[in-house]
Each structure stands twice: as C-alpha cells, then as structure tokens.
Amino acid sequence: MADYNAPLKDMKLTLDHVARMPELAQKPGFEDASADMVDAILDEAARVARDVVAPSNWEGDQQGVQLKDGSVVCPESFKEAYQQYAEGGWGSLQFDPEYGGQGLPFLLSIPVMEMWHSANMAWGLCPMLSQGAVECLDLNGSDELKEKYLPKLVSGEWTGTMNLTESNAGSDLSVVRAKAEPEGDHYRVSGEKIFITWGDHQMAENIIHLVLARLPDAPAGVRGISLFLVPKYLVNEDGSLGELNTAGPLSLEHKLGIHASPTCVMGFDNAVGYLVGEPNRGLACMFTMMNNARLSVGLQGVSISERAYQQALQYAFERIQGPAVGTKEPGPIIRHADVRRMLLTMKTLTEAGRAIAYDACGSLDFALKADTEEQKELEKARAALLTPIVKGWCTEVAQEVTSLGVQVHGGMGYVEETGAAQHFRDARILPIYEGTNGIQALDLVGRKTLMDKGEALSALVQEMRSSVAACDPSLTPQAKQLEEAIAGLDRAREQLLKGSVDDEQWAGAVAYNFMMLAGYVCGGWQLLRQGNAVVRLMAEGEDDPYLQAKLESVRFYMAQVLPRWKGHADMVADGSRSIMALSEELFASAWE
Incomplete structure (x- = not known):
C-alpha cells in the first residue's frame, strides 16, 4: 500500500519554494493558511488517503460498477470512504464561507487532491467533478441557484457532473443536439450524453448535472449552446429532496481502466432543468469548470505517477535477484544500475510535474488577490499558459512513469495481482479526457x-x-x-x-x-x-x-x-x- 507520508516533504517544499504559499498566506482573506495550518491539513489528508481511501482501490478495480434497476451500484468501500471525506469537510477547503467553504487558497486544495487521486483515482474523480461544478455555479449561477445548490455541493452531501459529450459531438461541441424547452421558471431538457464520469451512483443523496443543450431559437454552432442545471432529484423550496427527475443512466461503458468510476450514457427525457448564466453562453460558463478540470487532470498524472513510483520503489527493495556489479551475494534489485535509472526517471518526472502543476494553481490564487489590474492580468496569463502544459505534459509522462512501474516489477508487473498494471491502465485515460x-x-x-x-x-x-x-x-x-x-x-x-x-x-x-x-x-x-x-x-x-x-x-x-x-x-x-x-x-x- 502506498505511503502518503512519503511525498509530503516534496509537497511542502514545492508549496513554499515554487508555488509561493508563504507569500499567498499574507494576502487578505488567506491569513488562515499559515504554515502550521498547511502542515496540519496535509498530515491529516495523508492519513485519510492512506487509511480510508487507498484500501478501496484494489477492490474497486476488481469489482467495478454495475447498473441495476436504473441506478449505478458502486463498491461499498467507496461509499464508506466518501462519507468520511464529506464528514471531514475535505471538499470545502477552497470555497466561499458564505456557502459553507473554508475560504482557503485553491493552491492548498491541490496537494490534498493529489493524495486522493494517488490513493484511488477512480474514486477521486467524483469529488473532482463536484468541485468543478461548484466553481462553475459560483461564477455563473444566479443568486437563487447558488443559495439552493452550493451549500450541499460544497459540503459534499451532493455531487456534481459535467455533461458535454454526445455520440456525434466530442471535441467539436458545435454539433450538440440536446435540447431545452422553456416552461415557466424552468426548462425541459432532452437528449443523450456519453462518457459522463460519475453520472450516477449512490454515495450521495443527490447529483447535480450541468448539461449543455440548445434553446429552440438558438443559433447554430458553439454560439447557440446554453448550460442547464439538472438535478437527479428535484429540490423543494425548503431545500428538501422532491421527486426523481427524468434524468438517469442508460448504460455503463466498459473501460480499460478506472473500472470503479461509472462512466455513463445519460438520458434526459423532458427533465426539469434551470438555466445557468446567459442564454447561448453555455460553453463560456462550462469552460470555467473545464479549465480548472484540466489542471486537475494534469494533477492526476502526477498522482498516479507518485503511486506507481512508490510501489516500484518498495518492490525494488524487496525483490532479491542475482549479485549486482560490485557485490558477490544476491540482493535487492535496486542495486542494479538500470533499475536505478528507471526509478530515478519515475521520481524526477513526478516531482517536476508536481512543481509545474502547483505553480500554475498558485498563479490562479495570486490573480484573485492581485493588488493591481496589471499584476492580475500577468498572473492570469501565466496560469493560462501553464495549463495546457500541466494537462498535456504531466499526463504524457504519466504513461512513461506507470509503464516503468510495470517494468521495474518485471514479470510480476504484467500480472494483475501486484497492482502495477492497474496504475498503467488507469493512467491511459488521462491524455484523452478533458480535451485530448x-x-x-x-x-x-x-x-x-x-x-x-x-x-x-x-x-x-x-x-x-x-x-x-x-x-x-x-x-x-x-x-x-x-x-x-x-x-x-x-x-x-x-x-x-x-x-x-x-x-x-x-x-x-x-x-x-x-x-x-x-x-x-x-x-x-x-x-x-x-x-x-x-x-x-x-x-x-x-x-x-x-x-x-x-x-x-x-x-x-x-x-x-x-x-x-x-x-x-x-x-x-x-x-x-x-x-x-x-x-x-x-x-x-x-x-x-
């Protein structure tokens, strides 16, 4: 099992000397992000990742998910881990205290998120998508929508999804066919979406879908796409849950990796939905969610690389083989030069990726707290430039790192029992989703x-x-x-x-x-x-x-x-x- 205390020193060095956390903690509103607070949060997150989330990883990969009676059934250990995650307030770190958040820097949530994905990438996708939904609603939703949905999303009592892709509309969203018809104070959304991560499950009491669809009079192309909030269960005026909406999973994809993350084909059959942002400006609203999601996917590349490296390193100390150069007795394979080469390649690519990702996320916080408009624009441009590098490069090198993890294990890496193959399989989605x-x-x-x-x-x-x-x-x-x-x-x-x-x-x-x-x-x-x-x-x-x-x-x-x-x-x-x-x-x- 991975040791989530192992990378803590590197995380803290990166926060302090690359991503500028001490400087950020001096900004108004971020004073609580003291060195002691950062240490306490990271130490406790490491414990939860190690003792609560990581044990579910192997079971999830082997058991997967099932669609029964119109609902997705996940491994029981996933639900237990998620409940502890929500009860611990882990999903609220960087969000507005007005909606139950802790008001801490976005940057501080990044090493925490890294640990969730290292512990169990399939599981970690659920809170990752929820946080993206919070960001999108917070910036684009009406006051009424924010008051009604954000507190439960921030607390983790409800989860969120992103519904963009259709069978005919992948990278090219200009041909989205899902439709939304106005009806009183809401809309009726109809259509199908594919590849919807955590589109359905039973870990939380409600799921809030953010769905791209077209209004009846919408212009053609991307300029005619609007964004709608479609809850799994309708929400009454007093905040209690009402009847089941006509939005649910039609089937599940059978995938190479992340087996326990339900990737759903979602059907919306005249489902009740609410407009988010301005009509025909849905893609702009969704990009709020997508840009940070791309940073998060790059971070997933770092996370799975860290997990693969730790496991390979442990195996290199445990596996006894013939004498290495300069020795006479059989010993651990870490004594062999080529194994050192592979391990150091894994280690340094992971640490380099971590630093780029943290630095980019730090710039988003500095843009938010900039003293001048000029400084704000400089930090925003810096983060924007680094984002495709974080998403692209970190996930590309994750392919190499996880493959080397298999190689260090030798023949034992090619069989499923060691778990090295799972990291290799799980990592393969990363260069594909959230924009290839x-x-x-x-x-x-x-x-x-x-x-x-x-x-x-x-x-x-x-x-x-x-x-x-x-x-x-x-x-x-x-x-x-x-x-x-x-x-x-x-x-x-x-x-x-x-x-x-x-x-x-x-x-x-x-x-x-x-x-x-x-x-x-x-x-x-x-x-x-x-x-x-x-x-x-x-x-x-x-x-x-x-x-x-x-x-x-x-x-x-x-x-x-x-x-x-x-x-x-x-x-x-x-x-x-x-x-x-x-x-x-x-x-x-x-x-x-």
Whole structure:
C-alpha cells in the first residue's frame, strides 16, 4: 500500500519554494493558511488517503460498477470512504464561507487532491467533478441557484457532473443536439450524453448535472449552446429532496481502466432543468469548470505517477535477484544500475510535474488577490499558459512513469495481482479526457502563443532565465544545462511565430512537440528552483536526507531527462513538411 507520508516533504517544499504559499498566506482573506495550518491539513489528508481511501482501490478495480434497476451500484468501500471525506469537510477547503467553504487558497486544495487521486483515482474523480461544478455555479449561477445548490455541493452531501459529450459531438461541441424547452421558471431538457464520469451512483443523496443543450431559437454552432442545471432529484423550496427527475443512466461503458468510476450514457427525457448564466453562453460558463478540470487532470498524472513510483520503489527493495556489479551475494534489485535509472526517471518526472502543476494553481490564487489590474492580468496569463502544459505534459509522462512501474516489477508487473498494471491502465485515460492532449497542444501554440504573439511565453522564458541567473554556484553545471534548453524553447517560439505566417499547417504539425519541449524545460526550471532552495536550507543547518536526495534528483533530471528537449526542438524546426507530405491517397493505398 502506498505511503502518503512519503511525498509530503516534496509537497511542502514545492508549496513554499515554487508555488509561493508563504507569500499567498499574507494576502487578505488567506491569513488562515499559515504554515502550521498547511502542515496540519496535509498530515491529516495523508492519513485519510492512506487509511480510508487507498484500501478501496484494489477492490474497486476488481469489482467495478454495475447498473441495476436504473441506478449505478458502486463498491461499498467507496461509499464508506466518501462519507468520511464529506464528514471531514475535505471538499470545502477552497470555497466561499458564505456557502459553507473554508475560504482557503485553491493552491492548498491541490496537494490534498493529489493524495486522493494517488490513493484511488477512480474514486477521486467524483469529488473532482463536484468541485468543478461548484466553481462553475459560483461564477455563473444566479443568486437563487447558488443559495439552493452550493451549500450541499460544497459540503459534499451532493455531487456534481459535467455533461458535454454526445455520440456525434466530442471535441467539436458545435454539433450538440440536446435540447431545452422553456416552461415557466424552468426548462425541459432532452437528449443523450456519453462518457459522463460519475453520472450516477449512490454515495450521495443527490447529483447535480450541468448539461449543455440548445434553446429552440438558438443559433447554430458553439454560439447557440446554453448550460442547464439538472438535478437527479428535484429540490423543494425548503431545500428538501422532491421527486426523481427524468434524468438517469442508460448504460455503463466498459473501460480499460478506472473500472470503479461509472462512466455513463445519460438520458434526459423532458427533465426539469434551470438555466445557468446567459442564454447561448453555455460553453463560456462550462469552460470555467473545464479549465480548472484540466489542471486537475494534469494533477492526476502526477498522482498516479507518485503511486506507481512508490510501489516500484518498495518492490525494488524487496525483490532479491542475482549479485549486482560490485557485490558477490544476491540482493535487492535496486542495486542494479538500470533499475536505478528507471526509478530515478519515475521520481524526477513526478516531482517536476508536481512543481509545474502547483505553480500554475498558485498563479490562479495570486490573480484573485492581485493588488493591481496589471499584476492580475500577468498572473492570469501565466496560469493560462501553464495549463495546457500541466494537462498535456504531466499526463504524457504519466504513461512513461506507470509503464516503468510495470517494468521495474518485471514479470510480476504484467500480472494483475501486484497492482502495477492497474496504475498503467488507469493512467491511459488521462491524455484523452478533458480535451485530448492534441487539443492541449493546439491550445498552447494557438490561443496561448500565436494569439498574443508569444508575449506570455516570452515572459515565462524571462522568468526562467532569472532563476538561472540567481542559481547557487554549486548548481552551475545544472543551470548551464537548463540555460541551453531555455534558449531552445525560445527559438522554437520564434520558429512557431514565423513558420505559421506562410504555412497554415505549421502550428498543428508542431503543436505536440512544442508542448513536450515546453514541459521538459519547465520541469527542469522547477527542479532547479527547488534545488536552489535546498542549498539554502542546508546552509541554514537543515540536514534531512530528503534534501540531499532532492539535489541528486535535480542533477539526474538535468543529465538524463532534460536533454530530451533537443529531439522535440528538432521536430518543431522540421515544421509541417514531413508530417503533411504523405497524402490521404497514399495513406488509403494500404487498403487497395
């Protein structure tokens, strides 16, 4: 079983020296986020993750979920874990006290969420979607809707879902066919949605669905989509539950992984719903939820990587094999150089991803509490730029980390009993949902770089260079390696801006490699920042072995992982030529 105390030191170092938590705690309204409070919350979350949530992971994977009599049945251990989660107030950390929240920084909820997903990713999706629903309603709902639904969602007594996708409308939501007809003070919503995560269950007494649908007079395309709140059970004026709404699961998907997360085909048959936000502005409202959900999915990549690493590390100490070089007796496989290579790759990719994710989430809090409009816009642009990197890069490297976890286990990793295969299977959904990583890459090169002529990325490059310039002399070799990589990213930015002028295919062709290049460079930057902090702490007398291990992790990443940037940079420089050269006819010729 994973030890959720193991990454706590790295979480706290990242919060303090990358994501700027101590500075954030000085902002008005965040004074409660003191160092002692942060430690207490993380320590207790680690206990709950280890003792309450994690034990349900294996059972959930093996048992899965079932649809019986029109309702989804989940493993009993899931319900028990969820009840303790709700009773502990874990879903309320970052939300408005007016609705029962604790008013703490969003950033502080991130390591807590990481622990839930490490403990049981299938289970963790339920509170993750609920928190997204709270964010969407809080920013877009009417006062009446907020007063009626937010307190129960914040408390965890009710859960939330996001209903976008239809059989004909996946990444392209312009062709959504679900409809909503006005009727008095509400609407009647009809249609089917697919791939609805936690679309139905019995862990909470009500489920609040946020559904994209079209009004009768809606214009075509994405400009004609509205957002509706459709509860599983109608809610009476006094807040009590009324009759069952005509919204429910039609079937369940049978998936590669996250077996205990019910992925539903949902049917809405003239169901009562309520408009959220302005008519025909539903997609804009939903993006409130989706943007933070993308950060959360990137965090899931970190979470499942951490779980896979811990399990592989434990196995490497327990598995006895032949003598390693320099020894005469059989011993644990961690003594073998190639096993060390795999474990350090897993460790450093996970820690780099954690730092990028926390840093991006911290910027959202700093934008909220900015002293000036200029500072607010800078932090918002920084978070927006980092979001597709967090979602895309962190979930891509999770594929590698979980695969290495299987490899460290050898043949035992390929059988289900060890659990290593489950992490590999569970991780595979991450590059797909909440916008495929191809879409994240397009977002990075398009909306986040070309649209502002590279200004946000240029500012981030300058920030990285400032970190290199401020680096402790003991890390000069690593700083020089990073400096070269930063220059490569900046050249790629210039190539993107130039190449896209005359070649309409350029941006789409280079997007994935541009995203991966940015991810590896950002990962190196964050680890160098951590290394610099560690050197200071050690100079002040700190002697925790974790600190020395962190320095070695920084050195390993710079020497063994960061050089990958060069390959991605070369592929960006190639532009669209080799990718678009093979015509559709030549592709099709294989079947002729």
